[in-house]
Amino acid sequence: MTRVNELIESRPVISWVNLVEVYYRLERDHGRQAADETLGSLRASLAPDLPGTARMIEAARLKARAAIALGDCFAATTAAAHGLVLLTGDPELLDLPDAPCALEDLRAR
Secondary structure (H helix, E strand, O other), X not given: OOHHHHHHOOOOEEEHHHHHHHHHHHHHHHOHHHHHHHHHHHHHHOEEEOOOHHHHXXXXXXXXXXXXXXXXHXXXXXXXXXXXXEEEOOHHHHOOOOOOOOEEEOOOO
C-alpha cells in the first residue's frame, strides 16, 4: 500500500485550486465526462478546501518569493493552514528552504 493510499481513508484536505487543476487536465485529455466522474470521486474521498482571501494572499506571497507553480503554492499554504504535512514528489517544493508547511518526500517510495 502506498503512503497516499494509506491516507485516503482519513479524507485528506486538498485545495479546490488543485482539484481545478486535475479537472481541467482530465477534460483536456479525456473529455468532460471523465473529468466530472473523477471530480465526483475525489470529492467523496478528499476534503476539498476553498481558499479565502488570506490564503490566496499567502499563496501569492509564496509564488512571489519562489519559482514554483501556483498550484503548488496553494497546496503548501492549504497544508500550512490546517497544520498538515504536504505529501509531494515535486523538487521545487522539496527544495524550498522556507516551506510554509512540513513536507514528506514521495519520490523515494
